[in-house]
Every structure is written in structure tokens, then in C-alpha cells.
Amino acid sequence: MEFRPLPRPAGAFQRSVTAGDVQAIVRRVFGVGVDVVSATELGGGMYNSTYRVELAGRRPVILRVAPEPGRQFRSERALMRNEYASVPWLAPIAPLLPHVLVADWSHEVIGRDYLVQTLLDGVPGPEGLGVYPRSAWPVLYRQLGSIARDVHAVRGPHFGPVIGPGYDSWSASVIASLTDIAADVDSVGLDAADLRKAADAAGAHRGVLDEITEPRMLTGDLWTVNVMLAADAPEPTITGVLDMDRTWWGDPAADWTIRMAGRKDDERVAFWDTYGTRDTSTAAALRALIYEARHIGAIRLERDRLGNTTGVRDTYDDLAVTLAALT
Incomplete structure (x- = not known):
């Protein structure tokens, strides 16, 4: 796979996952038969680490990875879980939201929460x-x-x-x-x-x-x-x-x-x-x-x-x- 993380200073708050992490997440979500073509970290966000993931034979998806629990402020704790819990309440704007394919809080694959979502057009x-x-x-x-x-x-x-x-x-x-x-x-x-x-x-x-x-x-x-x-x-x-x-x-x-x-x-x-x-x-x-x-x-x-x-x-x-x- 081609892996393109954003260059960041050593002390930056956002920390990229590895190419191996992306592959392990994809296997967990889609099964061992799905290959990752590329994963590109996206800029713009300043909290989670976000990647556009190209998959062989499938539509691209978005992978969002939360900071490690120990690095989250108490006023920002578990924001990804908060978003996931909000989805049923956001039904009035559902057509505008990405669909969550998988949410994994287990930390069995990596020691961070992550979501895999559909890629929005535009x-x-x-x-x-x-x-x-x-x-x-x-x-x-x-x-x-x-x-x-x-x-x-x-x-x-x-x-x-x-x-x-x-x-x-x-x-x-x-x-x-x-x-x-x-x-x-x-x-x-x-x-x-x-x-x-x-x-x-x-x-x-x-x-x-x-x-x-x-x-x-x-x-x-x-x-x-x-x-x-x-x-x-x-x-x-x-x-x-x-x-x-x-x-x-x-x-x-x-x-x-x-x-x-x-x-x-x-x-x-x-x-x-x-x-x-x-x-x-x-x-x-x-x-x-x-x-x-x-x-x-x-x-x-x-x-x-x-x-x-x-x-x-x-x-x-x-x-x-x-x-x-x-x-």
C-alpha cells in the first residue's frame, strides 16, 4: 500500500498511525480479503487524525482516529464517542452526514478509538x-x-x-x-x-x-x-x-x-x-x-x-x- 502521512513536528498533538495500523483496521472492518491501495492523511482537522483510504474493488472510505485517551483534555474527552452517540439525534440532517460503517472502542487493534465512515462527495x-x-x-x-x-x-x-x-x-x-x-x-x-x-x-x-x-x-x-x-x-x-x-x-x-x-x-x-x-x-x-x-x-x-x-x-x-x- 502507499501510505502518505502528513509531516508534523515531533511534539505535535496529532500523531499519525502507521501503515500497519491502517492495514490492521481494514482487515478488522472489511475482512482479510480486502486490500488497501493507499491511505492519505488529510489536513484541515486539528484534533483527530483523518485518512482517505483507497480500497481495491471498493469505494474509498474515511478513517478517523482519536488521540490516545491519556492525551485528551477533560473538556474534550471521548469526543469521537460523543459524535457516535449523537447520530440518532441528528436525523434532521441525516442526508448531509457521513454514514458510520464501523466504530471500534475496544483498543484491540490500536490503542485509540476509531471510526470508518463513508466518503462524502464534494x-x-x-x-x-x-x-x-x-x-x-x-x-x-x-x-x-x-x-x-x-x-x-x-x-x-x-x-x-x-x-x-x-x-x-x-x-x-x-x-x-x-x-x-x-x-x-x-x-x-x-x-x-x-x-x-x-x-x-x-x-x-x-x-x-x-x-x-x-x-x-x-x-x-x-x-x-x-x-x-x-x-x-x-x-x-x-x-x-x-x-x-x-x-x-x-x-x-x-x-x-x-x-x-x-x-x-x-x-x-x-x-x-x-x-x-x-x-x-x-x-x-x-x-x-x-x-x-x-x-x-x-x-x-x-x-x-x-x-x-x-x-x-x-x-x-x-x-x-x-x-x-x-x-
Whole structure:
């Protein structure tokens, strides 16, 4: 087989599997009679290791391999299992999702969780969108608005990650998430005092957070980088949605998608055409500050993982502004 892993520095968070690992996984999933022609590691994702695997006599598949359990942050633990558990709840967008052929948490083949999925048609969103003039971009954001609206309409059994831990109240879930992120920031040797202040502020505003009484499905990470677009379509057309591993139950306004849609007054304002209007109440604005603190904490962890020291430093300034507004 031809094996093409991405070159990475020795200390990089993402670690490739070996050619032998890929062959062993394919034998496990498809049987000993199926040969691997090639396995190419794909860029774009920053957490799991993802490969396009060409098989003799079969359609290509996608292999996604989670980090080793001991290298996962507590705020990101078992994300692949969380995604797998989310699939039945994501039925409203099922035609856009890859189909899971096999999920293996046994660690009998390799010491990591992995999924084998169908290959979605199309090209990655950032690559495909650049083909179109900016005047056509609102079409994409309207589609994102529709997808987010459909996901957010799904009601869940508890607050928090889909696989748990589950919480009876929204405030308990938010405070637990901020606390976990702060502990993860501590674990990599960074100062997490501002995140603990954010958790304290969330506790002080429990009543406002607990105005949210119905858990709704949040995508966790849906934006342009997590979609596939049709090749050669007359306008941007979403054909697939990827990496729904950060799903959780809560207030739709806390979703990453909502944050990104509201960041700039450019083509993305078309998102609201299909999603619907935002809650602009005083209570919603206060909750949004708490959600922003959580987003900044997660961004800090990701930037540290990528070795982006300037970006990490910027998160302290950003969170200081958010905390000043919150307090």
C-alpha cells in the first residue's frame, strides 16, 4: 500500500498511525480479503487524525482516529464517542452526514478509538467557497442557518455533552464546562485564573442561565470549515457536514455556530434569514458574555495545542474584556 502521512513536528498533538495500523483496521472492518491501495492523511482537522483510504474493488472510505485517551483534555474527552452517540439525534440532517460503517472502542487493534465512515462527495468548504464571487457567499450562510435551525430544534434528555455527564440545570452544565476548561489550561502550564473568574460569574448568574429550561442539540463546531460543497455547482451548495463530535445539549445561543454568525456584519448576516431572529433581551446579552468566556477558554486550549503562543496571549486580552463587561 502507499501510505502518505502528513509531516508534523515531533511534539505535535496529532500523531499519525502507521501503515500497519491502517492495514490492521481494514482487515478488522472489511475482512482479510480486502486490500488497501493507499491511505492519505488529510489536513484541515486539528484534533483527530483523518485518512482517505483507497480500497481495491471498493469505494474509498474515511478513517478517523482519536488521540490516545491519556492525551485528551477533560473538556474534550471521548469526543469521537460523543459524535457516535449523537447520530440518532441528528436525523434532521441525516442526508448531509457521513454514514458510520464501523466504530471500534475496544483498543484491540490500536490503542485509540476509531471510526470508518463513508466518503462524502464534494470539496472542503473553504476551498470550494473561494471559487465563487463574494456576492454569492450569502447563499452558503443561508444554508448554514437552515442546518443550525434544524439541529437546534432537537430536544434532549439533559444538559451537557450527549454522552454525559448530564446535568439537571443549564447553569450546572455551563459552570462544569468552564471549570473543566480551566483545569485543562492549568494542566498545560498556563494561567487559568480568568477562567475561574468566569466560572464564578456564571455561578453568580445562575438564575439568568436557568431561564433556559429545555435542552436543545448544539452542533458544537459547525461552520464553513466543517462542510463539503458541491463541485462545479452554479452557487455554493452544501453537500455534507463533518466532525459533529462536540455536540452537547443546552441553549442554542451558546453554540459555536451562533458565535461565528454574529462575529461580523458581512455576507454571514444572511445566516439569520433562514435561522431566525436572535434574542436581544438583557438576559440573553448576559448569557452571551458567559458563553463567550467559555469559547475563549476553548480557543486558548486549541491555540496552545497548535503552538500559537501569540494567539494564546491574545485570549487573555479578549477574556479580560469579556469579564469586564460581565462584572
